[in-house]
Amino acid sequence: xxxxxxxxxxxxxxxxxxxxxxxxxxxxxxxxxxxxxxxxxxxxxxxxxxxxxxxxxxxxxxxxxxxxxxxxxxxxxxxxxxxxxxxxxxxxxxxxxxxxxxxxxxxxxxxxxxxxxxxxxxxxxxxxxxxxxxxxxxxxxxxxxxxxxxxxxxxxxxxxxxxxxxxxxxxxxxxxxxxxxxxxxxxxxxxxxxxxxxxxxxxxxxxxxxxxxxxxxxxxxxxxxxxxxxxxxxxxxxx
Numbered sequence: 001x002x003x004x005x006x007x008x009x010x011x012x013x014x015x016x017x018x019x020x021x022x023x024x025x026x027x028x029x030x031x032x033x034x035x036x037x038x039x040x041x042x043x044x045x046x047x048x049x050x051x052x053x054x055x056x057x058x059x060x061x062x063x064x065x066x067x068x069x070x071x072x073x074x075x076x077x078x079x080x081x082x083x084x085x086x087x088x089x090x091x092x093x094x095x096x097x098x099x100x101x102x103x104x105x106x107x108x109x110x111x112x113x114x115x116x117x118x119x120x121x122x123x124x125x126x127x128x129x130x131x132x133x134x135x136x137x138x139x140x141x142x143x144x145x146x147x148x149x150x151x152x153x154x155x156x157x158x159x160x161x162x163x164x165x166x167x168x169x170x171x172x173x174x175x176x177x178x179x180x181x182x183x184x185x186x187x188x189x190x191x192x193x194x195x196x197x198x199x200x201x202x203x204x205x206x207x208x209x210x211x212x213x214x215x216x217x218x219x220x221x222x223x224x225x226x227x228x229x230x231x232x233x234x235x236x237x238x239x
Contacts (some may be wrong), residue, residue: 038064059085068096091116114139137162160186174199 027037038049044067045051052059057080062073073093076085091102098104098116105111107130114125120142121127127135137148143165144150151157160171166189167173173182173191184194 041066062093069093070095163188 023041024039025037027035029035033054034052035054036045036049036051038045038051039047041047045064046066047064048062049064050059050061057078059076059078060069060073061076062069063071065071070093072091074087075089076087078084079086087105089098089102089104091098091104092100094100097119099118100116101114102116103111103113110128110130112121112125112127114121114127115123117123121139122141123139124137125139129135132153133150135144135148135150137144137150138146140146144162145164146162147160148162149157149159155176156174157176158167158171158173160167160173161169163169167186168188169186170184171186174180175182179198180196181199182191182194182196185192
């Protein structure tokens with residue numbers, strides 16, 4: 001493709017226009033050793049392409065817009081032992097950051113799948129933790145925030161309100177090892193005011209820390225008769 005320039009245009013300007021990248025190109029190498037293979041527009045990565053960062057040992061393969069990762073794409077890192085790229089994030093991007101729906105692999109046993117905003121978990125998502133806990137619910141600024149449910153590896157579970165990664169507000173917690181259910185208010189992860197009741201007590205492996213007394217029906221007539229007798233004796237002794 002040839003460019004026609006007006007007579008008398010500076011030579012530097014002519015060379016700049018001639019070297020501008022636009023359309024489909026082969027691999028382009030930078031001084032640092034990074035390489036990009038894909039589409040260009042107005043001398044910027046635009047369309048579909050793959051970028052390899054030599055120093056960081058990372059690779060992105062997906063959509064670009066005005067020189068930034070934008071659209072759907074996959075980010076991978078190089079495994080130093082196998083020398084193969086391992087996927088870390090697959091999903092939506094905007095302005096070079098994770099934004100929209102995507103899946104991030106923190107490790108082989110720790111995975112998040114859900115909404116992102118500005119590189120942080122935000123919106124509705126599901127997180128599998130290394131210790132076996134699973135949380136599903138709302139997120140804000142990379143922490144559980146809003147309504148959510150967590151199933152712990154030991155069988156306990158909590159459903160209710162969260163704030164900055166901690167139980168906060170009204171919620172229900174089930175103690176599977178004791179067969180008890182707490183319903184009430186939480187503040188910064190601590191139960192403050194609520195009701196504790198037996199729940200699946202027969203399936204619990206050990207007795208609860210706080211025993212709930214058995215309620216028994218009271219004979220109101222006998223209570224009233226006894227109270228009247230006591231009153232009569234007191235009155236007679238005072239005469």
